[in-house]
Amino acid sequence: MGEVEGQVRSEELDAEREARRRLALAQVRQYPDPVLRMKANDVEEIDESVTGLVERMKGLMSEARGVGLAAPQLGILRRVLVYQAGEEESFVALVNPRVVQSGEELVADDEGCLSLGAATVIVEVERPATVVVEGKSPEGEDLRIEAEGLEARVIQHELDHLDGVLIIDRTSPEQRREALAKLRPQPVLGPT
Numbered sequence: 001m002g003e004v005e006g007q008v009r010s011e012e013l014d015a016e017r018e019a020r021r022r023l024a025l026a027q028v029r030q031y032p033d034p035v036l037r038m039k040a041n042d043v044e045e046i047d048e049s050v051t052g053l054v055e056r057m058k059g060l061m062s063e064a065r066g067v068g069l070a071a072p073q074l075g076i077l078r079r080v081l082v083y084q085a086g087e088e089e090s091f092v093a094l095v096n097p098r099v100v101q102s103g104e105e106l107v108a109d110d111e112g113c114l115s116l117g118a119a120t121v122i123v124e125v126e127r128p129a130t131v132v133v134e135g136k137s138p139e140g141e142d143l144r145i146e147a148e149g150l151e152a153r154v155i156q157h158e159l160d161h162l163d164g165v166l167i168i169d170r171t172s173p174e175q176r177r178e179a180l181a182k183l184r185p186q187p188v189l190g191p192t
Contacts, residue, residue, distance in 0.1 A: 043078050050095060110122045
């Protein structure tokens with residue numbers, strides 16, 4: 001399989017797999033959709049609607065070739081995220097996650113986002129190298145995750161989505177300008 005490039009798995013896909021990827025991406029809200037700037041609400045009751053949402057998110061994330069997905073990216077303002085930091089790693093789903101501890105060491109690395117044109121916008125973002133996150137599983141069990149490296153970065157990226165924050169908010173002004181230029185709708189010119 002492919003390597004992770006800016007939070008999106010990069011690899012050559014056959015025509016069918018590419019079509020499935022595009023179909024999944026069509027269900028992911030794209031910048032400048034206003035829902036991407038909204039803060040998600042805590043999940044009050046963990047029930048079958050949460051487990052159904054988690055299953056849908058896992059499927060879409062996998063088909064879209066992402067390594068993480070937050071419910072607001074599907075237009076659902078609930079504090080739910082899923083991720084799979086490595087192809088050999090298991091899927092993780094977190095309900096009402098919160099960072100309880102961040103490491104002091106900061107690391108800058110490239111990040112992309114399924115809501116920012118998938119692989120077209122990649123910017124450098126500085127984040128703590130380690131985090132401890134607490135939340136609930138989709139079954140309502142308490143979870144505590146001590147993450148480092150790519151896993152820590154993915155969790156922080158998805159937590160940002162739950163708060164209406166995008167990677168273009170966390171990068172340098174120059175990279176933000178370049179990213180916004182790529183995201184700006186291009187005029188369609190007719191025949192001359």
